[in-house]
Amino acid sequence: xxxxxxxxxxxxxxxxxxxxxxxxxxxxxxxxxxxxxxxxxxxxxxxxxxxxxxxxxxxxxxxxxxxxxxxxxxxxxxxxxxxxxxxxxxxxxxxxxxxxxxxxxxxxxxxxxxxx
Amino acid sequence: xxxxxxxxxxxxxxxxxxxxxxxxxxxxxxxxxxxxxxxxxxxxxxxxxxxxxxxxxxxxxxxxxxxxxxxxxxxxxxxxxxxxxxxxxxxxxxxxxxxxxxxxxxxxxxxxxx
Numbered sequence: 001x002x003x004x005x006x007x008x009x010x011x012x013x014x015x016x017x018x019x020x021x022x023x024x025x026x027x028x029x030x031x032x033x034x035x036x037x038x039x040x041x042x043x044x045x046x047x048x049x050x051x052x053x054x055x056x057x058x059x060x061x062x063x064x065x066x067x068x069x070x071x072x073x074x075x076x077x078x079x080x081x082x083x084x085x086x087x088x089x090x091x092x093x094x095x096x097x098x099x100x101x102x103x104x105x106x107x108x109x110x111x112x113x114x115x116x
Numbered sequence: 117x118x119x120x121x122x123x124x125x126x127x128x129x130x131x132x133x134x135x136x137x138x139x140x141x142x143x144x145x146x147x148x149x150x151x152x153x154x155x156x157x158x159x160x161x162x163x164x165x166x167x168x169x170x171x172x173x174x175x176x177x178x179x180x181x182x183x184x185x186x187x188x189x190x191x192x193x194x195x196x197x198x199x200x201x202x203x204x205x206x207x208x209x210x211x212x213x214x215x216x217x218x219x220x221x222x223x224x225x226x227x228x229x230x
Contacts, residue, residue: 041223041225043205093160095159104165105162106162107161107162108159109158110158
């Protein structure tokens with residue numbers, strides 16, 4: 001149990017376009033979903049936390065208008081990178097947590113985003 | 117603020133060798149501690165966890181004990197396999213006013229050779 005699916009796994013697009021990444025919890029309801037960014041050979045940097053039906057909470061230094069997060073249901077959150085540029089190229093990983101308190105996060109397989 | 121420090125990698129071992137990856141943390145209160153594993157090109161998988169002092173988490177032959185006196189959560193395995201080659205992340209989590217966030221260490225790459 002506790003499977004999180006992320007789609008697409010790899011996307012290449014031109015500079016200036018917008019890209020949407022989906023994160024789905026397949027067999028549980030995710031009260032909270034998280035979006036991370038990982039640079040090569042580095043740790044995960046938390047970008048934002050989203051709770052179903054409410055606005056996402058962004059970490060300091062993360063542009064809200066650049067990285068749009070929608071958590072429309074208990075099983076789906078989306079991250080849209082707007083007007084993407086080469087410096088946005090990275091590995092983006094989502095995670096989902098069921099319930100509250102000290103519950104473990106379950107991670108998707110990540111999305112490799114390459115902006116040309 | 118809270119932080120997690122891991123030993124730098126890569127750690128290169130021969131198959132069946134003993135593994136230790138050190139992890140220490142700095143945090144107020146009583147965090148929960150986790151080890152996650154990331155295989156190439158994939159997301160993270162929860163390997164094991166411990167929620168209070170002296171708890172031992174274990175899974176797939178890996179173990180880690182929550183040591184509050186030394187603020188450590190070292191990962192160990194008695195006999196590694198080539199399939200254990202991956203990046204291992206130590207992390208802590210606390211319930212705060214802003215929610216329950218994970219703080220990760222920088223990761224330690226493990227390479228196991230025949």
